[in-house]
């Protein structure tokens with residue numbers, strides 16, 4: 219199996235709180251890997267560690283065998299780590315311009331950048347909104363802008379942080395296939411989502427975190443029948459996990 223990202227013994231403490239504790243896993247090239255866990259489990263902290271917004275206390279993160287831990291976020295981005303954020307805050311400029319901003323760093327000429335931006339907007343199905351201002355769009359559409367902006371950095375690995383949160387059921391049904399579409403374009407995906415049904419429908423494997431630790435990893439069927447996972451979601455102590 220070809221591993222794109224390998225995380226080993228990754229640890230981050232905030233004072234006395236172990237937000238991420240000795241976490242180890244790999245992301246296989248080309249897969250859709252879900253990341254779930256109750257509130258405060260450490261999921262976003264893990265994304266911040268992988269993308270370089272936080273420094274780890276211990277452990278390693280390698281992308282295609284190259285250590286990322288000491289590299290600043292912009293270097294990780296150039297190496298192929300892209301991400302979206304839970305809170306979507308597009309710039310106060312058109313949808314197309316929002317995608318052009320990150321793209322400029324990755325393409326030589328304005329013409330090339332503009333062409334690529336249009337291709338990305340097509341892929342996430344908002345090319346018809348290219349000249350609109352994000353403030354006038356729905357949350358579902360703004361979430362697509364966020365994905366488009368992340369794709370503009372040419373990621374090999376895309377970290378998606380709750381791209382379905384806050385959407386109504388029909389918007390979820392519309393936006394969910396986007397994740398598979400992006401993967402099918404050659405991008406490996408690690409994504410955080412609280413919507414369990416959607417997550418299980420689209421993930422090939424799922425990681426489960428609780429209280430900073432990785433408590434399960436497997437296919438959707440394996441993790442949903444795992445007693446440690448059930449216990450974590452019920453908020454009970456499970457000393458054997």
Ligand SMILES: Nc1ncnc2c1ncn2[C@@H]1O[C@H](COP(=O)(O)OP(=O)(O)OP(=O)(O)O)[C@@H](O)[C@H]1O
Nearest residue numbers: 232235236237255256257258259260261262263264
């Ligand atoms: N910068 C910080 N300083 C101190 N504590 C923090 C910081 N960031 C996160 N935490 C704490 O670390 C723990 C993990 O938080 P994190 O946001 O990673 O969880 P999460 O699984 O993403 O939760 P949610 O699903 O609610 O977004 C929480 O207890 C949180 O309060």
